[in-house]
Amino acid sequence: MSADENTPVGWEQARELAYRAGRAAPAGVERIPLAEGDGRTLAEPLRALTALPAFPTSSIDGWAVRGDGPWRPVGRVLAGGTPPPLAADGTCVEIATGAMVPEGAAALIRVEESATGADGLVTGTPRSAPEWRLPGEEAALGEELVPAGTPVDPAVIGVAATCGHEFLAVRPQPRAAVLVFGDELLTAGPPGAGRVRDSLGPQVPSWLRRCGATVTSVAGPVKDTLDAHLDAIRAALDTADLVCTTGGTMHGPVDHLHPSLAELGAEYVVNTVGVRPGFPMLLARVPGPDGRPRFLAGLPGNPQSAVIALVSLVAPLLTGLAGRPFRAELPQVEVAAPIHGRGRDTHLALAALDPSGRIATPVGHVGSAMLRGLANAHGFAVIRPGTRAAAGDLVPFLPLPLLPGERA
Numbered sequence: 001m002s003a004d005e006n007t008p009v010g011w012e013q014a015r016e017l018a019y020r021a022g023r024a025a026p027a028g029v030e031r032i033p034l035a036e037g038d039g040r041t042l043a044e045p046l047r048a049l050t051a052l053p054a055f056p057t058s059s060i061d062g063w064a065v066r067g068d069g070p071w072r073p074v075g076r077v078l079a080g081g082t083p084p085p086l087a088a089d090g091t092c093v094e095i096a097t098g099a100m101v102p103e104g105a106a107a108l109i110r111v112e113e114s115a116t117g118a119d120g121l122v123t124g125t126p127r128s129a130p131e132w133r134l135p136g137e138e139a140a141l142g143e144e145l146v147p148a149g150t151p152v153d154p155a156v157i158g159v160a161a162t163c164g165h166e167f168l169a170v171r172p173q174p175r176a177a178v179l180v181f182g183d184e185l186l187t188a189g190p191p192g193a194g195r196v197r198d199s200l201g202p203q204v205p206s207w208l209r210r211c212g213a214t215v216t217s218v219a220g221p222v223k224d225t226l227d228a229h230l231d232a233i234r235a236a237l238d239t240a241d242l243v244c245t246t247g248g249t250m251h252g253p254v255d256h257l258h259p260s261l262a263e264l265g266a267e268y269v270v271n272t273v274g275v276r277p278g279f280p281m282l283l284a285r286v287p288g289p290d291g292r293p294r295f296l297a298g299l300p301g302n303p304q305s306a307v308i309a310l311v312s313l314v315a316p317l318l319t320g321l322a323g324r325p326f327r328a329e330l331p332q333v334e335v336a337a338p339i340h341g342r343g344r345d346t347h348l349a350l351a352a353l354d355p356s357g358r359i360a361t362p363v364g365h366v367g368s369a370m371l372r373g374l375a376n377a378h379g380f381a382v383i384r385p386g387t388r389a390a391a392g393d394l395v396p397f398l399p400l401p402l403l404p405g406e407r408a
């Protein structure tokens with residue numbers, strides 16, 4: 001184990017270390033059909049397979065003319081065809097939007113800006129700006145349209161289709177497993193008589209999916225013995241690139257995570273972080289059954305602390321594993337009320353944003369064992385070590401991975 005357990009790493013540095021660990025892990029490439037690409041990450045730059053447009057393309061319905069008018073119509077060109085050249089001055093062809101402009105055409109005239117005489121001849125004045133798109137106007141053959149590392153969204157899929165792709169080269173989706181530790185946890189019914197409901201098993205998989213992972217298994221509560229922990233972690237490592245455990249990160253009588261990591265030959269990337277809540281969070285590299293390193297993220301048992309570990313370590317790790325760029329710099333928000341500091345540690349204070357997204361109001365019910373504040377917040381105001389925020393101060397804001405429309 002390399003990291004010193006007694007020296008928590010700073011929160012900002014912990015995010016960077018988690019990202020870099022993900023980025024440094026060997027990454028494969030998959031070729032998948034366009035329609036399956038949504039949400040994945042480009043493993044290679046997306047290049048134009050042809051010039052775009054691929055041929056001179058009419059932007060209007062009207063006439064393609066050659067020489068001076070009036071022009072004698074000699075045919076019709078619809079979208080989808082390859083027209084013969086317009087060979088003689090004083091002739092024209094009727095042309096549709098999207099049709100290939102015939103060789104020899106000097107100008108296009110809109111139908112509504114033309115007239116056809118009783119003699120069948122067409123008159124009109126072409127506009128000065130060209131009414132067709134030239135090959136390569138949007139992209140040259142082979143030109144990079146979007147770089148590797150770009151998250152695939154509907155627009156990326158669309159541009160790939162436009163220039164002829166059927167498949168996208170993407171990063172494999174990181175596979176995550178969830179293991180819940182704690183004999184005191186109930187999986188159904190209301191809490192009482194010393195027992196609490198497991199609130200992490202049901203929510204952690206959804207946070208992981210929002211951070212780009214596919215969830216291979218959710219298991220637990222795992223019995224509070226070292227053997228049961230080892231068995232469960234080994235089984236999870238079989239199918240996952242990342243195992244997220246909840247609870248047992250401290251050194252209590254039934255906290256078996258650190259001893260399990262030692263037994264498995266793990267190496268800490270981050271072992272405790274100078275952040276409140278959530279300081280016992282950890283990230284480690286663990287050899288998988290095939291020798292290829294996997295990751296284990298230890299989320300503290302207190303539920304809000306577990307979510308803080310997810311957004312602080314797991315989200316950057318998954319960004320790195322996906323080969324996406326990491327934006328360490330966070331947006332600034334103005335706080336609407338004072339927020340206390342946490343001494344030498346960073347304080348992540350749950351806050352709700354106003355509709356402009358620029359003003360953050362701290363929410364209530366924010367104890368590390370509570371989830372009520374989390375369910376009413378957009379993210380965390382970041383109060384740096386040794387500081388506090390007064391109303392009106394600007395502070396960085398770490399958003400929760402919410403989908404558009406959530407907390408609207």
Ligand SMILES: Nc1nc2c(c(=O)[nH]1)N[C@H]1C(S)=C(S)[C@@H](COP(=O)(O)OP(=O)(O)OC[C@H]3O[C@@H](n4cnc5c(N)ncnc54)[C@H](O)[C@@H]3O)O[C@H]1N2
Nearest residue numbers: 182197198199200201246247248249250255300301302305
């Ligand atoms: N002597 C000290 N004890 C504790 C310290 C400390 O500094 N010195 N820090 C406290 C802090 S802060 C945290 S965070 C927790 C972290 O503990 P663990 O990660 O070992 O978690 P557990 O002991 O297993 O559980 C803590 C708490 O959370 C509840 N829990 C656990 N899992 C779940 C779940 N899936 N759903 C809902 N609630 C869960 C559990 O019942 C405990 O109440 O350590 C403190 N102790």
Ligand code: MOO
Nearest residue numbers: 277278279305368
């Ligand atoms: O650090 Mo604990 O995670 O404050 O609740």
